[in-house]
Amino acid sequence: MNELIGQLQKNIRSLQSREDSGRIFHGRGKSLPGFEDLTIEYLSGVLLVILFGERPNEWLHTFASKTKESLSEFADIDVVFQARYLKSAPVINALGEPVKIEKIISENKLSYQLDLGGSQNFGFFTDMVNGRRWVTEHSHNKRVLNLFSYTCSFSVAAMAAGAQKVVNIDMSSAALSVGRKNHQLNHQALDSVVFQKLNILKSWGRIKKFGPYDLVIVDPPSFQKGSFSFSRDYRKIVSRLADMTSTGADVLFCLNDPLVTVDEFKQILESDQFEFISRIENPKVMKEVQQNLGLKVLLYRKLSC
Structure with missing residues (x-):
């Protein structure tokens, strides 16, 4: 997990600013063993962990806590998870509670509407x-x-x-x-x-x-x-x-x-x-x-x- 979080730090820093958005981990590429079931997006202050396989609630809580601590330089980041392995692809927090987030995100100085928790796709493909x-x-x-x-x-x-x-x-x-x-x-x-x-x-x-x-x-x-x-x-x-x-x-x-x-x-x-x-x-x-x-x-x- 520490190696994964280190990659997230590096890749967020490579974005233009904290207000920018982009993919910061691509597990499907199989470059980091043990995390092939994850895709992680940084969405203008929201860290979205897309899960293609089920992980225990304890793992979610530990990951969210360690990530927020390690990324404290970026101020208060929201860490949420999307369970793509479930038909409805719900978005939840580290406690397993459903959440819904609507906000404007940016990429290369352009703005886009984001809707997390409304459907599987949240309105933007990083x-x-x-x-x-x-x-x-x-x-x-x-x-x-x-x-x-x-x-x-x-x-x-x-x-x-x-x-x-x-x-x-x-x-x-x-x-x-x-x-x-x-x-x-x-x-x-x-x-x-x-x-x-x-x-x-x-x-x-x-x-x-x-x-x-x-x-x-x-x-x-x-x-x-x-x-x-x-x-x-x-x-x-x-x-x-x-x-x-x-x-x-x-x-x-x-x-x-x-x-x-x-x-x-x-x-x-x-x-x-x-x-x-x-x-x-x-x-x-x-x-x-x-x-x-x-x-x-x-x-x-x-x-x-």
């Missing part, structure tokens, strides 16, 4: 920080399509960089509502932002009418019952995008399925219309023993006709 940074660096004056936009963090990053227009597409009206608030939190003009509640695989005609697009982000769940399956549906997206993107358009294809390798993902994305450019590197904290697995964010570019 592992995508390098993808958002890339989008910030390449969105100026671009028409941006954000597929599976969730709460629109990629679009917020694009608008902050001076995108001409962003189009957010998601099946969840609740997620899009939070996305609208995220744009507003960052004082972004909504007349340049489109929100569409759509089943992407059945709505290509409506999506196309807002294009052509110069930059596209595709960040689907690896599997969502009744709406998306990586093995069945990802290739369909690639073929459809060819008809609604400008020549030279950039596309970020994302996948967070730990069982699919980079090479297997590239096979799915193979197309006469797009060429592979590079893989966007994951945050250092997300080091994987098997680098070909883990989060994959691949940059492709539309070829000339």
Whole structure:
């Protein structure tokens, strides 16, 4: 446990400030034996320990106490746990009591709404920080399509960089509502932002009418019952995008399925219309023993006709 807490200290210090957010431990990468069942997020003063396997209440209490003591330099940090091994994925404190936290968090000077205890996903994926940074660096004056936009963090990053227009597409009206608030939190003009509640695989005609697009982000769940399956549906997206993107358009294809390798993902994305450019590197904290697995964010570019 002491080695784990030492890593947390180091990784929090690497953030821009105590008000920033980011992943500070990635157990699934198997870099620290005995903690493969943990992912730990630092969320602007809240330490969220995501448990993929059950641990005794005594461990929770000891971890919270030692962590708060070791991280006292960062003032009063709240330590909470999310039990992902349970169907409802409840968020609890070190005493096992359910908690609910709503607050505004920040990343790279942009603000996002956080909701802990409302559902499994709390409104923000810290592992995508390098993808958002890339989008910030390449969105100026671009028409941006954000597929599976969730709460629109990629679009917020694009608008902050001076995108001409962003189009957010998601099946969840609740997620899009939070996305609208995220744009507003960052004082972004909504007349340049489109929100569409759509089943992407059945709505290509409506999506196309807002294009052509110069930059596209595709960040689907690896599997969502009744709406998306990586093995069945990802290739369909690639073929459809060819008809609604400008020549030279950039596309970020994302996948967070730990069982699919980079090479297997590239096979799915193979197309006469797009060429592979590079893989966007994951945050250092997300080091994987098997680098070909883990989060994959691949940059492709539309070829000339």
